[in-house]
Amino acid sequence: MTSQDSKIIYVESCPICGDGLCRIRICISNQKVTGFILCDECEAMWTDPLMQERVPTNVDETDPQCPSCSQSIWGKNMHWANIGEICLLGWFDHVQMVDE
Numbered sequence: 001m002t003s004q005d006s007k008i009i010y011v012e013s014c015p016i017c018g019d020g021l022c023r024i025r026i027c028i029s030n031q032k033v034t035g036f037i038l039c040d041e042c043e044a045m046w047t048d049p050l051m052q053e054r055v056p057t058n059v060d061e062t063d064p065q066c067p068s069c070s071q072s073i074w075g076k077n078m079h080w081a082n083i084g085e086i087c088l089l090g091w092f093d094h095v096q097m098v099d100e
């Protein structure tokens with residue numbers, strides 16, 4: 001384990017709930033890697049690291065879905081992005097890190 005693994009990587013505090021961190025969620029589906037921004041508290045989602053494109057979510061929805069493939073964001077194809085994946089997405093300039 002490197003020290004990187006104990007860091008939480010996030011874009012900014014959540015503007016919706018004020019409590020959560022907007023983190024980068026990776027979806028691997030059909031060998032395609034997609035990234036999106038997900039608040040770890042209220043599950044608000046954005047498709048871009050500038051957080052301008054918010055994904056509309058149904059308030060009643062108990063199982064939010066990936067904006068790209070519509071599978072559950074907590075499903076087996078999803079995980080929090082590591083630094084390598086964030087570089088791959090070209091989003092590195094948008095993130096900051098805190099100790100877990």
Ligand SMILES: [Zn+2]
Pocket residue numbers: 014015016017018019020021039040041042043044
């Ligand atoms: Zn939130």
Ligand SMILES: [Zn+2]
Pocket residue numbers: 027028029034066067068069070071
């Ligand atoms: Zn997906």
